[in-house]
Amino acid sequence: MQADARLQVLIEADVGQGRCGVADADACLRLLDAISGCDRLAFAGLQAYQGGVQHERSHAARRDGAARAAERAAVFVLAIEHAGQACPIVTGGGTGSAEFDLHSGVYTEVQPGSYVFMDADYGSNDWSGALRFEHSLFIAAGVMSRARPGRVVVDAGLKSVAVDSGLPRVFGREGLVYLQANDEHGIVSVDAGTAAPELADMLMLVPGHCDPTLNLYDELIGFRDGVVEAVWPVAARGMSR
Numbered sequence: 001m002q003a004d005a006r007l008q009v010l011i012e013a014d015v016g017q018g019r020c021g022v023a024d025a026d027a028c029l030r031l032l033d034a035i036s037g038c039d040r041l042a043f044a045g046l047q048a049y050q051g052g053v054q055h056e057r058s059h060a061a062r063r064d065g066a067a068r069a070a071e072r073a074a075v076f077v078l079a080i081e082h083a084g085q086a087c088p089i090v091t092g093g094g095t096g097s098a099e100f101d102l103h104s105g106v107y108t109e110v111q112p113g114s115y116v117f118m119d120a121d122y123g124s125n126d127w128s129g130a131l132r133f134e135h136s137l138f139i140a141a142g143v144m145s146r147a148r149p150g151r152v153v154v155d156a157g158l159k160s161v162a163v164d165s166g167l168p169r170v171f172g173r174e175g176l177v178y179l180q181a182n183d184e185h186g187i188v189s190v191d192a193g194t195a196a197p198e199l200a201d202m203l204m205l206v207p208g209h210c211d212p213t214l215n216l217y218d219e220l221i222g223f224r225d226g227v228v229e230a231v232w233p234v235a236a237r238g239m240s241r
């Protein structure tokens with residue numbers, strides 16, 4: 001970096017999540033003042049993400065929550081503009097709210113991420129609106145035991161998949177339900193009338209939560225129509241903070 005570089009910085013505003021960011025316009029303007037007093041910093045705009053809205057199941061609840069977040073973001077923008085500063089970037093929104101954020105007139109960019117993979121938790125949202133995404137992230141789990149009737153055991157448990165947002169779902173196989181995750185084992189029930197998978201069969205699991213699952217893996221295997229087309233290293237592998 002050049003010694004005379006100026007870093008572009010965003011102020012994070014709390015637009016309803018209660019996690020990080022300045023809570024109100026006064027706190028925002030104090031921070032803006034502090035930034036203006038630093039030669040090497042240039043104010044570039046607002047970071048205004050409301051994660052709590054994203055997983056509201058109903059489309060209407062997400063629409064209303066996204067509108068409240070956008071209104072709060074607009075209050076911060078107005079305060080900054082009244083203080084005589086431009087606010088070139090207003091960034092926020094996620095997979096669950098992007099369809100509303102895009103038309104809010106407040107954000108200059110949206111920041112959805114999970115839509116790329118569409119985990120099982122996101123799959124439970126009501127997607128009756130304008131945007132809809134498909135699952136694309138799967139854990140290939142091998143059947144390692146069928147010792148008991150009505151269930152099989154796969155080699156993907158707590159070390160393979162984050163379960164904070166629910167257990168993984170078995171993709172494309174009716175009658176198979178992932179019931180329980182042990183350290184290295186996953187218990188899958190087999191409904192009456194459903195043929196139990198064979199030993200070494202591979203079940204494709206859709207993780208409940210993609211973000212904390214992905215960094216458990218060294219590589220992503222890209223495949224289409226059953227043919228491997230790419231192997232991508234996971235740069236965030238093992239990064240726990």
Ligand SMILES: Cc1ncc(COP(=O)(O)O)c(C=O)c1O
Nearest residue numbers: 049054094095111112113114115
């Ligand atoms: C600050 C921030 N922006 C964007 C995202 C992406 O949101 P989503 O996973 O809903 O697409 C996240 C997700 O955790 C986030 O924390």
